[in-house]
Amino acid sequence: xxxxxxxxxxxxxxxxxxxxxxxxxxxxxxxxxxxxxxxxxxxxxxxxxxxxxxxxxxxxxxxxxxxxxxxxxxxxxxxxxxxxxxxxxxxxxxxxxxxxxxxxxxxxxxxxxxxxxxxxxxxxxxxxxxxxxxxxxxxxxxxxxxxxxxxxxxxxxxxxxxxxxxxxxxxxxxxxxxxxxxxxxxxxxxxxxxxxxxxxxxxxxxxxxxxxxxxxxxxxxxxxxxxxxxxxxxxxxxxxxxxxxxxxxxxxxxxxxxxxxxxxxxxxxxxxxxxxxxxxxxxxxxxxxxxxxxxxxxxxxxxxxxxxxxxxxxxxxxxxxxxxxxxxxxxxxxxxxxxxxxxxxxxxxxxxxxxxxxxxxxxxxxxxxxxxxxxxxxxxxxxxxxxx
Ligand code: LRH
Ligand code: MN
Ligand code: MN
Numbered sequence: 375x376x377x378x379x380x381x382x383x384x385x386x387x388x389x390x391x392x393x394x395x396x397x398x399x400x401x402x403x404x405x406x407x408x409x410x411x412x413x414x415x416x417x418x419x420x421x422x423x424x425x426x427x428x429x430x431x432x433x434x435x436x437x438x439x440x441x442x443x444x445x446x447x448x449x450x451x452x453x454x455x456x457x458x459x460x461x462x463x464x465x466x467x468x469x470x471x472x473x474x475x476x477x478x479x480x481x482x483x484x485x486x487x488x489x490x491x492x493x494x495x496x497x498x499x500x501x502x503x504x505x506x507x508x509x510x511x512x513x514x515x516x517x518x519x520x521x522x523x524x525x526x527x528x529x530x531x532x533x534x535x536x537x538x539x540x541x542x543x544x545x546x547x548x549x550x551x552x553x554x555x556x557x558x559x560x561x562x563x564x565x566x567x568x569x570x571x572x573x574x575x576x577x578x579x580x581x582x583x584x585x586x587x588x589x590x591x592x593x594x595x596x597x598x599x600x601x602x603x604x605x606x607x608x609x610x611x612x613x614x615x616x617x618x619x620x621x622x623x624x625x626x627x628x629x630x631x632x633x634x635x636x637x638x639x640x641x642x643x644x645x646x647x648x649x650x651x652x653x654x655x656x657x658x659x660x661x662x663x664x665x666x667x668x669x670x671x672x673x674x675x676x677x678x679x680x681x682x683x684x685x686x687x688x689x690x691x692x693x694x695x696x697x698x699x700x701x702x703x704x705x706x707x708x709x710x711x712x713x714x715x716x717x718x719x720x721x722x723x724x725x726x727x728x729x730x731x732x733x734x735x736x737x738x739x740x741x742x743x744x745x746x747x748x749x750x751x752x753x754x755x756x757x758x759x760x761x762x
Contacts, residue, residue, distance in 0.1 A: 378721075381687045384649055385725050388683060390676050391435040391463045391658040392426055394419040394443050397672070401625075401664030409668060411748035416443040417454050418752060422669050424458035425744050429735040430676045431726065435463035437511070437658055440498055442468065448504040462505040464551070464613075464658060467498045470515035470559070478516035480536035481529040481565045488532060495540045502548055509612070509656060510544070511586060512537075513553035517560025517567075529565050534575060541579045550583045551612040551656070552576055555591040558623060569601045576610055584612025588660055589628070589639070590619040599638040606646040606653075613656030614639075616679060625662045627671055629678025636678065637714050640686035649683075669745065673735050677722075684718035 397419045399408045413419040416438065423436035436455065445451050448462075455462050469479030469491040477483060479491035498510055516533070518524050541550055554572040557564055566572050569585055576583035585605050592598060605611035618624065618631035629636045642648070648655045657679065663671040690709050697705035723733035732738035739745070 375690050375693075376688055381684065381721075382725050382728070384687055385680065385684055385722065386431070386729060387651075388432045388649070388680065389435060389651075389657060390430075390433045390679055391437050391656060392423050392433050392672050392676070393466075393658065393660050394423070394436055394438050396659060396661050396663060397422040397668050398442075400662040405664075407664055411745065411750075411752050412668065413748075414752055416445050416451055418748075419443070420451065420455045420458060420460065420462075422744075422748075423672075424455075424460045425669055425739065425742065426672050426676060427460050429732065429738040429742070430673060430680075431729045431731050432680060433672075433676050434460050436460055437464040437466060438462060438501075438505075438507075439466040439468055440494075440501060448501055452505045462507055464509040464511045464656065465498045465502050465505070465507050466511045466513070467495050469494055470513075475515070477524070478529070478565070479514060481514070481516040481532045483524060483528075488536060492536050492539055495536070496543055499540065499543050499545075499548065503545065508547060509549050509551050510540070511551045511553060511613075511658075512540075513555065513588075514566055515559050517557075517564035518562050519560060520562055523562070526563055529563075533565050534578065537575055537579055537583070541583055544582060548582065549612060549654070550576075550579065551586040552583060553586045553588055553591070553615065555588065555623065556593055569605065573605070573608070573610055581609075584610050584654075586612050586615060586656075586658075588615035588617070588623075589635075590615075590617045590623045590625060590660075594621075598635065599642045602639050602648075603642040603646060606642065606648055606655075611648065611655055613654075613658055615658050615660035616675070617659065617661040625660065627661060627663075627666075627678065628659055628675040629682055630675075633678065633682060634714060636682040637685050640679075640682045641689055641710065641713075644683075644686040644689065645691060649687075667745075670736055670739060673739055677735060680722055681718050684721055685713050685716060688716055688718070689713040 398412050399406050427433040452462050474487055482488050552572045554566045554568050556567055572585045576585055616628035618626040620631050647653055659675050694709040726733045
């Protein structure tokens, strides 16, 4: 059996990065329902992220999305984060919302548009230099809607050229994380539709280009844990964008739709050393909260990831390997199911108490008075971003 003390230590040192856009009014489909008290600027988003960290103890990093989080002074924003007990994490580039990107960005047929897109990516690296961020996270909406609209191969060439220019600009400690997504907004071809395409580009770029797995970006039924195991083995798993999907890129709370899948993914991470900081796997949330309270939803998501992690860490790997070596199909499966079926909530409550935290993060947030304060103080909060 895994040693309980080691499991607790691992849980205490877990780092879950929360997305700035999860705190604002946002939603990828249909209407965006506004919530009172949402942040009016990136500083206030950082304030909300700090609240999540204060009650969970494992969310000390907040990722930014440029230009949604564009500010005059990134040093001031980084300082503000530090004062609030958190730090700025991945910088997410955005080459998908300007009119000029109608036919794509880095794979656009017009070199002028490609130049604008690459310049934005380079600007993001400048921001990383100032904020001390390690990761540049790239997702491209590029693709086509109709057969014959553009040349699939030529688009790959343009993409590769753009990525190479940005990769060459990265500092020694910086990484490029390339996200893939099956479809949407493009409906016929997507230029980075799957992990294989992302992997091939990252391989050509070099060690510091890695794949990011957004759990909502696959076809239904895709075995995501297989992808995770494969990428970890190749040292190409840069991180996760965790969220839940029932149908497509739903961006619901992580662990809400399929906690068993989250467990299976995190089991692969645990088994293959992916929780060790030196492996560099980033655990990010990428979600939007449209009808539910935003800060509580982020807290709930963090707790869901923690619960799945705890279960993954409880897998008896010796017993599992023994069963596998013996060809004991049911035995191996039982070892995994035993861990998955463990109620880890008391363990996590204990871990939190040992960290000086309230065992119930949601109750602690409700008691903090933060929600009442922001509703009273932040008048006119809006959000630049998805669906705004
Ligand atoms: C694209 C995506 C990508 C974006 C984020 C807001 O669907 O997953 O990571 O940056 O949503
Ligand atoms: Mn994502
Ligand atoms: Mn997405």
